[in-house]
Amino acid sequence: MKRYLIQRCVQAVVILFGISVLVFVAISLMPGDAVDAMFPPDSMVTPQAKAQMRRQLGLDAPAPIRYIHWLGRAVRLNFGYSLSSQKPISQIIWERMPTTLMLVGFALVLSVVLGLITGAIAALKQYSWLDYLLTLFSFTWLSIPEFFLGLLMIYVFAVRLNWFPAFGSSTAGAHNAVLDRLHHLVLPGLTLGLGLTAALTRYVRSSLLDVLHSDYMRTARAKGLRERIVVVRHGLRNALIPFITVVAFRLPYLLGGAVIIETVFQWPGLGLLALTAASNRDYPLVMALALAVTVVVVISSLLADIAYALADPRIRYA
Amino acid sequence: MAASLTARQGATITLEAAHHERRRPGVWRRFVRHRLALAGLIFVAAMGLAALLAPWLSPYNAYKMQLLDARLPPSLHHPLGTDTLGRDILTRVFAGGRVSIAVALSAVAISSTLGTFLGVVSGYVGGAVDAALMRITDMFMSFPLFVLLIVLVPVLGPSATNVVLILGLFSWMGVARLVRGQVLSVMTEPYIEAAIASGANSRRIVLRHVLPNSMVPVIVASTLNVANAMLAEAALSFLGLGIQPPTPSWGNMLNAAQQLQVLVQQPWVWLGPGGAIALTVLSINFMGDGLRDALDPRYHR
Numbered sequence: 001m002k003r004y005l006i007q008r009c010v011q012a013v014v015i016l017f018g019i020s021v022l023v024f025v026a027i028s029l030m031p032g033d034a035v036d037a038m039f040p041p042d043s044m045v046t047p048q049a050k051a052q053m054r055r056q057l058g059l060d061a062p063a064p065i066r067y068i069h070w071l072g073r074a075v076r077l078n079f080g081y082s083l084s085s086q087k088p089i090s091q092i093i094w095e096r097m098p099t100t101l102m103l104v105g106f107a108l109v110l111s112v113v114l115g116l117i118t119g120a121i122a123a124l125k126q127y128s129w130l131d132y133l134l135t136l137f138s139f140t141w142l143s144i145p146e147f148f149l150g151l152l153m154i155y156v157f158a159v160r161l162n163w164f165p166a167f168g169s170s171t172a173g174a175h176n177a178v179l180d181r182l183h184h185l186v187l188p189g190l191t192l193g194l195g196l197t198a199a200l201t202r203y204v205r206s207s208l209l210d211v212l213h214s215d216y217m218r219t220a221r222a223k224g225l226r227e228r229i230v231v232v233r234h235g236l237r238n239a240l241i242p243f244i245t246v247v248a249f250r251l252p253y254l255l256g257g258a259v260i261i262e263t264v265f266q267w268p269g270l271g272l273l274a275l276t277a278a279s280n281r282d283y284p285l286v287m288a289l290a291l292a293v294t295v296v297v298v299i300s301s302l303l304a305d306i307a308y309a310l311a312d313p314r315i316r317y318a
Numbered sequence: 319m320a321a322s323l324t325a326r327q328g329a330t331i332t333l334e335a336a337h338h339e340r341r342r343p344g345v346w347r348r349f350v351r352h353r354l355a356l357a358g359l360i361f362v363a364a365m366g367l368a369a370l371l372a373p374w375l376s377p378y379n380a381y382k383m384q385l386l387d388a389r390l391p392p393s394l395h396h397p398l399g400t401d402t403l404g405r406d407i408l409t410r411v412f413a414g415g416r417v418s419i420a421v422a423l424s425a426v427a428i429s430s431t432l433g434t435f436l437g438v439v440s441g442y443v444g445g446a447v448d449a450a451l452m453r454i455t456d457m458f459m460s461f462p463l464f465v466l467l468i469v470l471v472p473v474l475g476p477s478a479t480n481v482v483l484i485l486g487l488f489s490w491m492g493v494a495r496l497v498r499g500q501v502l503s504v505m506t507e508p509y510i511e512a513a514i515a516s517g518a519n520s521r522r523i524v525l526r527h528v529l530p531n532s533m534v535p536v537i538v539a540s541t542l543n544v545a546n547a548m549l550a551e552a553a554l555s556f557l558g559l560g561i562q563p564p565t566p567s568w569g570n571m572l573n574a575a576q577q578l579q580v581l582v583q584q585p586w587v588w589l590g591p592g593g594a595i596a597l598t599v600l601s602i603n604f605m606g607d608g609l610r611d612a613l614d615p616r617y618h619r
Contacts, residue, residue, distance in 0.1 A: 143600035148592035256464025278472045293465045
């Protein structure tokens with residue numbers, strides 16, 4: 001077990017390095033750099049002045065040295081300053097992180113709960129009209145592009161029915177701040193979560209089906225246990241062991257979807273920030289965000305692997 | 319002498335039996351049993367044909383602005399209405415389909431080829447090469463593709479070629495893993511041993527025996543990857559990072575809906591392309607599912 005853990009941790013670190021190098025290289029390839037971005041193209045600043053600024057900021061060193069400097073600062077969570085807003089990047093990220101976490105967290109919890117329930121129902125009533133309906137639903141949510149679903153949601157629920165607000169994460173001067181935030185959270189959270197729900201439903205359904213036909217289920221029933229206990233305690237529990245891994249595997253897509261959803265619903269989180277940063281060529285911010293996302297993904301998959309190893313003793317002693 | 323002759327004959331017979339293992343006639347029959355898959359195939363074929371013949375299908379030009387006809391609701395003249403610049407939506411949907419389908423197919427061509435190559439090498443050679451390739455695959459799999467796209471596309475410039483390249487170069491991992499697994503299991507089959515025994519060199523074994531028998535999961539995965547690539551391209555174009563207007567693509571046609579007025583008052587502008595994407599991807603998913611069941615009847619859900 002310990003060896004497995006250490007192996008996975010080393011892997012995670014390697015991946016983080018790899019990504020940081022890739023992003024750094026991509027950004028170094030870009031025309032113009034931080035100093036150029038500080039002045040408009042037709043400014044009077046002489047090339048010599050620019051060169052001196054570069055020397056001061058350490059931008060004239062060759063790429064590997066710059067990378068090491070950047071890495072050294074990044075490890076201490078100092079990502080420098082955003083080019084477009086001149087604020088320290090760590091502060092910007094820290095401020096907007098809770099908003100995105102709310103959205104992603106809501107979608108995650110919603111899809112896990114819904115996925116489990118619908119997947120279990122579909123498996124238990126296999127081939128019934130309910131199963132077909134649920135399967136069709138899953139296919140639909142998986143096929144509709146998220147931004148189209150978001151637009152549809154806004155059109156139906158916000159514009160025509162006026163049940164939920166369409167944009168933003170809160171209304172200024174609302175009476176009850178918490179309720180208002182929840183109100184704003186429903187549409188984007190639902191849009192983001194439905195895709196994952198569909199994937200999880202299909203997974204739970206097929207996994208549970210496999211388990212239901214296995215021998216130990218027959219034994220449990222033969223023991224005379226009530227059907228519900230048989231299904232939940234023996235069937236579901238065993239079917240769900242790789243469930244954590246499945247969720248962790250879909251997490252990158254969830255984060256990608258968050259970017260789209262935040263754009264459609266004007267949700268002021270990290271996704272929207274990433275997009276505006278990329279279009280503004282705000283390279284330090286883009287790099288920091290890319291790294292942050294990757295860290296989240298790598299850590300969550302690491303945790304998922306650990307949880308899987310804890311839950312399934314077969315892995316530990318493999 | 320007699321013993322070796324018999325061994326050679328045995329090897330030849332086993333090899334021939336292996337070639338007849340393709341089960342071609344049953345595949346189609348099993349496929350059409352899935353009505354949804356069949357419907358999917360028909361829809362995709364129809365959409366593909368429409369996309370291919372787009373320039374000749376409609377009297378309207380997908381690019382020319384006709385401001386006098388702007389923002390018309392659906393009618394007999396314009397079955398899906400016109401957009402803010404007066405262009406017929408249905409024509410643009412077909413033209414956009416051309417672009418979107420072409421991008422998706424190209425990206426999958428790249429990723430499937432790359433994935434198959436790496437998977438075969440990994441599975442066949444094994445050992446350190448296999449371990450190294452699997453580590454690289456794991457590393458690539460951890461890259462959140464979308465974030466990478468958002469970082470790289472502004473760097474490289476938004477264009478169809480870049481989108482295809484990036485999508486293709488970062489989607490090969492699933493196929494590689496599948497192929498590797500399949501190659502590993504094919505390698506344990508008796509006809510491989512027979513081929514080695516009858517003196518076939520590595521290249522022949524791979525090309526004539528390993529590869530054809532490992533293609534089943536690749537075909538299914540590639541079909542599903544086309545759907546994913548289409549969604550990814552649509553999302554990128556929607557965000558403005560993919561195909562740039564005036565070239566229509568289903569994604570960037572939906573970008574118009576970002577304006578509240580279009581969203582609320584001219585829903586036909588975005589319902590058309592959005593529905594097109596949804597239906598096409600749905601059909602491809604159904605097809606992929608049907609293919610999976612048809613090509614490998616031992617795999618039951």
